[in-house]
Amino acid sequence: MSTEKFLPVEFCKGNNGLDKVVLRESRGSSAEVYLYGGHVTSWKNDHGEELLFVSSKATFKPPKAIRGGIPICFPQFASLGSLESHGFARNRFWSIDTDPPAFPTNSSSKAYIDLILRPSEEDLKIWPHSFEFRLRVALTPGGDLMLISRVRNTSTDGKPFSFTFAYHTYFSVSDISEVRVEGLETLDYLDNLQNKERFTEQGDAITFESEVSSGYHFSVCLHYLTLLFI
Template structure:
């Protein structure tokens, strides 16, 4: 296992994790042992700060959405993070295929969001797994609240051939209908148009099933009770300058999130979330997959 820091052609630093089975991870990339990319990256992604990068797993803090004077989905995804030499109270990582990052409030941040904080993120790579542990500590002298999301941008073969299982029967807020609340009626979520929903009180495991690639992503999460499902489809994709017109066909965002009920921290309190992404090979080409096997059969 190893961790190294390299600089790309634009001079931006990148942290690369590798593990013995052959998989690797960067902040915007996760590849399996066959070197297949598992995360989506826009063909028109902008790699020049302070523009956010459309792809990978952006960290949305201190808000998810477009509220008040803060930029959409908060400012954390637009900032340079530093290596964290003191991940307390987490024990120092014993894995060489792990990295601890930290983002502290700056004077610029305090102008738009006047709360002092420390945002930490541990990233760990294992065979077939990518684990992220986000933490937020209130370093202010008064309480504050925030919403949060890990925007998982998955690379899929064809959005029309993908289904999500684990969100059936749940209530959701539809962002395409002024956040009106509905109850999911389908046995599984499939895609034939734009979707932008916040599913509420979701289970700890969600399956994203890609029929054509015979691959299932399993999303496990804790401390983030909501899940956002987003695909812009063709019309919206053409309106986004940093997304290729056809990119929507090979992308799907399923986010671990805390949105409906903001997280409240007293001074010097810390919130912790946990997310694990894994892949499971499937032998079927189409049709139903027993969701109990996907959601509960892989511990």
């Protein structure tokens, strides 16, 4: 009988000595979160199958963002504003949140970690808004991965600010011919592979035979669909 103690949360070193947190559920699912970028780089089901994609070209060397997994895009998604593409949260070192608020997660799960990001003086020069970004990454007892974000305006002047945000998830797909994306019919989109020419989606499901990079316009935000063959 093994005497090794089961640890739902383990703090350790990852690639290039970067701090990371490993989350485990008793049935076998797991997730890995790097403090650099608040970045989830692995999510495995209870059979040990990897569900996320991380490129073999990922360097894990700051200030370059980790390529793959689940980058946190904040305070800008894509290249819609004056900041660098996808903002700066994915290029910053997050801290362990020692005083997190109550999060609506499954109380029976102990496999979670709370992170927090506050702006540095250099961040405030390029985006002059004071904030606290809190992120909880959790595994449910069933092995589902949950990310919950809360952004708080901490400015002393009380002025509101706007931002855009995304979990830019890279899923690992074993057979692209079996993938379908539904629910985008009649929406306008910009095709990034055709100089961002505007089209209207006609089909009831999108399937993939080659590289795709399109931005679909919704009533409240812009969602990007990007398929990379690497």
